[in-house]
Amino acid sequence: MAITRRDFLKISGTTGAGVLFGVFNLKPIEAYAQANPPVWGTLTPNICPYCGVGCGVLVGSNGSGQITYVQGDPENPHNLGSLCSKGQNAGQLNHIEGYVRPAGVPYLDSLGNPYKANDSERVITPLKRGPGEANWTAISWNTALNEIADLITSTRTIDADMKCTNIAVLGTAKATNEECYLLTKLMRSLGIVYYEHCARL
Secondary structure (H helix, E strand, C coil), X not given: CCCXXXXXXXXXXXXHHHHHCCCCCCHHHHHHHHHCCCCCCEEEEEECCCCCCCCEEEEEECCCCCEEEEEECCCCCCCCCCCCHHHXXXXXXXXXXXXCCXXXXXXXXXXXXXXXXXXXXXXXXXEECCCCCCCCEECCHHHHHXXXXXXXXXXXXXXXXXXXXXXXXEECCCCCHHHHHHHHHHHHHCCEEEEEEHHHC
């Protein structure tokens, strides 16, 4: 069903008036929040990893180093304690709520250090799916990087203006500022000019 601008304004106004005058009862939600307060042992000031605003966050963690809570930092001058929906859920970058890795099950990175994240389905090795194949196959980092380098070398061509116009890159909103910066530097060093971000599409 198509909604016109007039319909949208009517619905928004009605909803706002309902919340303002108590038509929609928010007390059960408030009661649940009060009965289930966040629990943490350590509260650490940090910066939200998403956009370039640099909102301050307070990250709560338990004795095992697992993030249990993220809230805005009221003393940070950028956001004064407020956070967007992505910042409010930044703790999900670290783990899935309620999952506990069984004791004795190793979960190490390439350097042998234990991951702080405890998502049992987290992908920790490169996966490859060849043309026409239905399943993904785990490959080593060296194999993945070498294949990517070979494909870039065989595909990349430079015109008279030292620009590469036959390779394009699409960024992601899930990347942090630092990751976006490094990706941009890499693409520019290769002469790639078609560099876009999903938030602009």
